[in-house]
Amino acid sequence: MTSATHAALDLMRYESPLPRTTASSRIYDDLRQRILSLELPPGTNLLRAELAREYDVSQTPLRDALQRLEQDGLIKTYPQSRTLVTRIDMPMINEALFLRRALETEVVVGLSQNAPPETIARARTVIEMQVEVAKDRSQLRRFQELDEYFHFLLFEGLRRENLHSLLRSRSGDLDRVRRLQVHSDEKLRVILKGHADVIDAIEAGKVQRAIEEIRHHTYKPADWADEYRDKFPDYFA
Template identity: 45%
Template sequence: MDTLPLPAAPPTRRISTSRQVYDLLRDRIISLDLVPGAQLSRSEIALFYGVSQTPVRDALQMLETEGLVLVYPQSRTEISRIDIGQARETQFLRMSLELEVVRALAATRPQATLDRMQQLVAEQESTLDTDLGQFALLDRQFHRTMFEGAGVPNLWTLIQSRSGHIDRLRKLNLMDPGKAGTILAAHTQIVDHLRHGRIAALEDVVRRHLTGTLATVDAIRLAHSQFF
């Protein structure tokens, strides 16, 4: 008996070298491994990552568009200072979108999404006192899971494309004693309110959670003035 031919496998999506360099540099900027005011050398970056200068140039252009680097033609390229105004705009956008996301999740309460969020909370708890870098990564995964569960993952991508300044603020804020515990408590409450459909309480905790860093921005700037 003749068999039907199998469909061709979909093409594998490949990330360009420029995008890879961009992602690597952006992660180092967000983590403050590359601090505001630090100068970047295109040739040194190319050598470090083992690529030509063309993808490095393209990556720096993407970072410039996002406002994370400042390019002075024929002079220098440096990491930008944290822009509090831009951080406030991004926080406004995220608040508007994330409130709609949790309302949608509270209406449907998708079990797989809630279970994944609960798992991430447990993983965050295990890193609370040992690895703030991993804690921050799990924080982003927690919120991304909500957007994916609501069926709007591209909106999370949109937020992330504008979050460089506020993410650096959060990194500084996370160093404060008790901040990680406050984040963990908020995530625990979000999952609990979602499971029980408590929309008013859910909206309240999301608002407090997402405004926490900017509520203390003056203290952050005073303690880390070199980043602003």
């Protein structure tokens, strides 16, 4: 990788739309990623005593983290019983897709009218990183993380990080299905071109073109997730 790519990796590693200053936030972020990556698949029983030992914390920050995950719809707590990773809910996927397209359309409109130069530069650096990562099929998870970071940068450029956090909290089921995808080389090229086309339109100040590019980039047909439900029926509600 180039020096610019390494620098951007460091940037992504230490910069997050969510604070990491508390034990609760640290546990929440880590467990969330483990659930989204399917390291903790749907139906997994989360044992609080084991988690407290693993993260070396008391029950209080662990409880706070689990409450946030439950608000995101990623776990379900049964009082005096158990805490389970939820199964993927199809209506929630469709809701997240709708919300994503609506919010990101408005974001690119705002950026097309007044995009900070540093947002353009950082987004292009992330695209450069994705190009490098796409050459190694074992790095698909990194590619997906970079994809998520690219979209966060758009919200950040418009100072709408809170809206990105809202979208993030509503997209857990969508993100889990995306992790089930095995992209072909052609699909990776399409994603990369989509990112480049969005940034080109924003930088050129072409509002209508930016709208068309982001809507094309985020479009998925209504039956998009059906094939994954058929392949992994135990993961779905």
